[in-house]
Amino acid sequence: MKADRGEIASPAFDLNHALRGCARGDRLALRAIYDSEAPRMIGVAMRLLRRRALAEEAVHDTFLQVWQKAESFDPARGEARSWIYAILRNRALNILRGENRTDLVEDFEPMGLVSEEENAEAVLMRLSDTGSLKRCLEGLEPARRQAITLAYIHGLSHGELAGRLGVPLGTIKSWIRRSLISLRDCMA
Amino acid sequence: MTRDDQDRLAAEHVLGLLEGDERGLAERLLASDESFQAQVEQWRSRFSEWDSTAPDAAPGEALWRRIESGLQADAQAEPAQVSSRLVDPPRRQAAPGLLQGLWDSLSFWRAFGMAGAVAALVLAAGMGFFAVKASRQPILVAVLMTDANQPGAVLRTFNDGRAELTPLGDMQIPHNHSIQVWTFPDPAGAPVSVGVVQAARTVLLNLQNLPQPHSNQLFAISVEPLTGSPTGQPTGPVVMKGTTATAL
Numbered sequence A: 001m002k003a004d005r006g007e008i009a010s011p012a013f014d015l016n017h018a019l020r021g022c023a024r025g026d027r028l029a030l031r032a033i034y035d036s037e038a039p040r041m042i043g044v045a046m047r048l049l050r051r052r053a054l055a056e057e058a059v060h061d062t063f064l065q066v067w068q069k070a071e072s073f074d075p076a077r078g079e080a081r082s083w084i085y086a087i088l089r090n091r092a093l094n095i096l097r098g099e100n101r102t103d104l105v106e107d108f109e110p111m112g113l114v115s116e117e118e119n120a121e122a123v124l125m126r127l128s129d130t131g132s133l134k135r136c137l138e139g140l141e142p143a144r145r146q147a148i149t150l151a152y153i154h155g156l157s158h159g160e161l162a163g164r165l166g167v168p169l170g171t172i173k174s175w176i177r178r179s180l181i182s183l184r185d186c187m188a
Numbered sequence B: 001m002t003r004d005d006q007d008r009l010a011a012e013h014v015l016g017l018l019e020g021d022e023r024g025l026a027e028r029l030l031a032s033d034e035s036f037q038a039q040v041e042q043w044r045s046r047f048s049e050w051d052s053t054a055p056d057a058a059p060g061e062a063l064w065r066r067i068e069s070g071l072q073a074d075a076q077a078e079p080a081q082v083s084s085r086l087v088d089p090p091r092r093q094a095a096p097g098l099l100q101g102l103w104d105s106l107s108f109w110r111a112f113g114m115a116g117a118v119a120a121l122v123l124a125a126g127m128g129f130f131a132v133k134a135s136r137q138p139i140l141v142a143v144l145m146t147d148a149n150q151p152g153a154v155l156r157t158f159n160d161g162r163a164e165l166t167p168l169g170d171m172q173i174p175h176n177h178s179i180q181v182w183t184f185p186d187p188a189g190a191p192v193s194v195g196v197v198q199a200a201r202t203v204l205l206n207l208q209n210l211p212q213p214h215s216n217q218l219f220a221i222s223v224e225p226l227t228g229s230p231t232g233q234p235t236g237p238v239v240m241k242g243t244t245a246t247a248l
Helices: A011-023 A027-049 A052-072 A080-099 A101-106 A120-126 A132-138 A142-154 A158-165 A169-187 B003-015 B020-032 B034-051 B061-093 B098-104 B106-135
Strands: B138-146 B151-158 B163-167 B177-183 B192-197 B203-205 B218-225 B238-246
Touching (some): A011 A052, A011 A080, A027 B061, A052 A080, A052 B061, A120 A132, A120 A142, A132 A142, A132 B034, A142 A158, A142 A169, A142 B003, A169 B003, B003 B020, B003 B034, B151 B218, B163 B192, B192 B203
Antiparallel strands (some): B138 B151, B151 B163, B177 B218
């Protein structure tokens, strides 16, 4: 798919092209998306759902939705990559937040109930120096940075963040809101 | 709603933080409001850098095979829809022959058969759902009260030997600590640990190795180090306690 093009193929370009292929019913295009994105997608889903089997379930459902909705993807309204990951995050958050709540509980092992959580500072270190997210997160106080990072990558709710960080619920809510405003101003 | 409110709603939607009414509102706006869609898209793209920090996990070939068979099921369902769409219009013009036309129509019988199969599936799923519901009727329920006499958590035991603890409101676990759930199978004996909890969410407790819980059995929660009490007995303050009652 990329071999016959002379120009430098950026990831976004490839995904746009592959989504057009999916819209035409080309399974090889879906497979190409799978080959390039599935490992990262499982990683993203694992951070939210903690369990491999649930993460694969979310990725499975995402690929079926990508296949069915590829026709409706409009490159003028956003990037292909963020379109695919939005479907994945929606699916994973739905699994996390409700519909399969009992499944989450079903095979619970009392001591090892969650895979080791990632430290927000370690995640910050892994962000690209060239992107603005890292620079703008560094402008936040560490505790607020931690709250918004854990919300995104582990899907923690306001209540879970309050418990985790040992601050009242109202404080968490205002931390998040203020962090969002300063991130928006910084990344604009 | 001001533009700032709407932007905050868009960002919290992307973070996955919205609950209740706000969650419904965001979903409605996302389906109908172009300026909201643009705000959501901006936040997705701002936060997408975080996705790149996720560790890769190599997918097995089995996952692709499952996806592919999902596509096949999808493809088989399609031709039936297309053919019924194609066959429909002429039949409408020939009203007197409608019944005969339906009788002879492959797509009608195909759709009829499909409808029957779908109804059977719905019925089967429904029965399964109620069977699961029935087996998940709790036997005993305990409301654990805090020091301030506020309900802090609900504990339910089921007839398959499992028990669930559901925190109420915004249960707070002190930073770098866990809460540990204890019970007294023998009212005069020592407490026995049934689970260590690090996150305020519904968790399953381990009662399998204990005698069948009885009504009026005491459950208590203490604050402990992250991995639970080092001594096997509660070491931190007891923050909640309650006794079981028969669930009606």
